[in-house]
Amino acid sequence: MPEVPKxxxxxxxxxxxxxxxxxxxxxRQVAPTKISVLISGESGTGKEVIARLIHDLSQxxxxxxVPVNCGAIPEGLFESEMFGHERGSFxxxxxxxxxxxxxxxxxxxxxxxxxxxxxxxxxxxLRALESGEYYRVGADKASHADVRVIAASNRxxxxxxxxxxxxxxxxxxxxxxxxxxxxxxxxxEDIPLLVDRFAELFSVESxxxxxxxLPDAMEVLQNHEWKxxxxxxxxxxxxxxxxxxxxxxxxxxxxxxxxxxxxxPNLPVLAPIRGGETDRELILQLLLDLRRDVAELKxxxxxxxxxxxxxxxxxxxxxxxxxxxxxxxxxxEEVEREQIRRALLENKGNRRKAAKxxxxxxxxxxxxxxEYNL
Numbered sequence: 001m002p003e004v005p006k007x008x009x010x011x012x013x014x015x016x017x018x019x020x021x022x023x024x025x026x027x028r029q030v031a032p033t034k035i036s037v038l039i040s041g042e043s044g045t046g047k048e049v050i051a052r053l054i055h056d057l058s059q060x061x062x063x064x065x066v067p068v069n070c071g072a073i074p075e076g077l078f079e080s081e082m083f084g085h086e087r088g089s090f091x092x093x094x095x096x097x098x099x100x101x102x103x104x105x106x107x108x109x110x111x112x113x114x115x116x117x118x119x120x121x122x123x124x125x126l127r128a129l130e131s132g133e134y135y136r137v138g139a140d141k142a143s144h145a146d147v148r149v150i151a152a153s154n155r156x157x158x159x160x161x162x163x164x165x166x167x168x169x170x171x172x173x174x175x176x177x178x179x180x181x182x183x184x185x186x187x188x189e190d191i192p193l194l195v196d197r198f199a200e201l202f203s204v205e206s207x208x209x210x211x212x213x214l215p216d217a218m219e220v221l222q223n224h225e226w227k228x229x230x231x232x233x234x235x236x237x238x239x240x241x242x243x244x245x246x247x248x249x250x251x252x253x254x255x256x257x258x259x260x261x262x263x264x265p266n267l268p269v270l271a272p273i274r275g276g277e278t279d280r281e282l283i284l285q286l287l288l289d290l291r292r293d294v295a296e297l298k299x300x301x302x303x304x305x306x307x308x309x310x311x312x313x314x315x316x317x318x319x320x321x322x323x324x325x326x327x328x329x330x331x332x333e334e335v336e337r338e339q340i341r342r343a344l345l346e347n348k349g350n351r352r353k354a355a356k357x358x359x360x361x362x363x364x365x366x367x368x369x370x371e372y373n374l
Contacts, residue, residue, distance in 0.1 A: 010053065012053060013053060014190065015190035015193060017189050017190050019187050020187060020190060023050065023181065026177065027050060027053050027179070028057070029177075030054060030177050030179075032057070032059065036149050036151070036173060036174050036176045037051075037151070037177050038150075038174045038179070040154075040157075041154065041180055041182070042181075042183050043229065043231070044228040044232055045182070045184070045229045046230045047112065047181060048110065051112075055110075055150070065110065066104040066109050068081075068100050068110065069112045070113045070116045071112075072362055078121045079121060081100060082100050082121065082125065083135060084097050084102055085136050086138035086139050087138075101143075104147045105147060109150070110149075110150050110152070111125075111149060111151040112152050113152065113153060115155040117166075122170045126167065126173060129147075129170075129174075132145060132147075151174040183226075183229055185225055185226060188223075191221055191222045191233065192218055192221075192222070195218065198233070198237040199241060202241055208241060208242065209245070209246065211249055214250045214251070217250050220251045220254040220258070221236075221254060240257055337368075340354070341374055344369075
């Protein structure tokens with residue numbers, strides 16, 4: 001098996017485009033400081049990668065980096081998750097629990113999708129950022145934490161402030177320096193470098209020897225829109241290397257696995273909107289999130305099937321090969337349903353544990369449970 005490639009910290013930021021050079025420079029400049037950083041950009045552009053780079057280049061590198069997806073926390077549990085709680089502070093609180101602020105003490109707290117934070121919680125988070133003090137749920141005395149906060153959002157937070165959905169004081173407290181990550185379609189020259197890196201990492205992680213991607217296939221990848229940005233590209237590369245092993249991979253093979261999109265070549269980019277366009281914005285955001293989730297799930301289950309890590313499907317699922325026909329693998333939907341069913345069974349119906357085991361978000365799991373009537 002090939003050795004795990006060793007990259008320098010900044011080498012994790014792949015690309016030679018002017019846009020990525022600017023990002024790289026900003027990361028170098030802000031990392032040694034204690035200032036808050038806001039990372040903006042579309043879904044899948046690599047905001048958490050940048051946050052981890054800043055942490056790993058800072059003086060806090062030996063302490064914890066605590067990532068928090070604000071959009072995945074139920075509103076009623078947000079305060080407890082963020083600040084922790086005392087034993088007996090509410091029904092089910094059988095023991096005290098550390099919140100994210102306490103877990104990140106002396107380290108970095110990464111607030112991903114910070115625009116999803118409930119308004120009433122924004123006041124408490126702002127107070128904690130400014131004073132370093134917060135209260136566990138059910139506590140009489142304040143706790144202290146030395147935390148550097150890096151926030152990220154795929155929303156236009158300035159527009160959210162104007163619409164009253166995000167506090168202006170918190171916005172400026174988080175946005176001392178803003179690092180904007182460009183979408184992949186604006187730095188196509190970086191795609192071959194990204195493909196090469198993802199292929200190298202996947203070969204090491206999966207044990208599948210690396211297949212050669214021919215120049216005409218690379219041209220196809222460079223011309224694709226990649227709505228899900230770097231995340232979608234990585235998922236696609238891993239799927240391509242799995243399903244087209246041993247290669248070589250030409251343009252026809254690349255096109256065969258690219259998603260067939262109907263309608264206009266580009267969905268509108270979310271921008272500041274007014275009045276009656278609010279519903280349209282929400283719908284577009286949901287579509288983008290759904291596309292990302294589907295891509296992640298398909299990649300996960302395709303790898304499981306091809307690497308033999310997926311157990312047998314239910315007995316009622318029969319797959320036959322008629323004479324003269326090619327072998328038909330189980331569909332990804334069939335594999336996906338069975339993997340989710342087994343994860344729920346093994347975790348006794350605990351959706352949070354099942355989602356963690358599957359490597360997907362709880363909201364994605366909820367949608368899939370409903371879709372497959374599990």
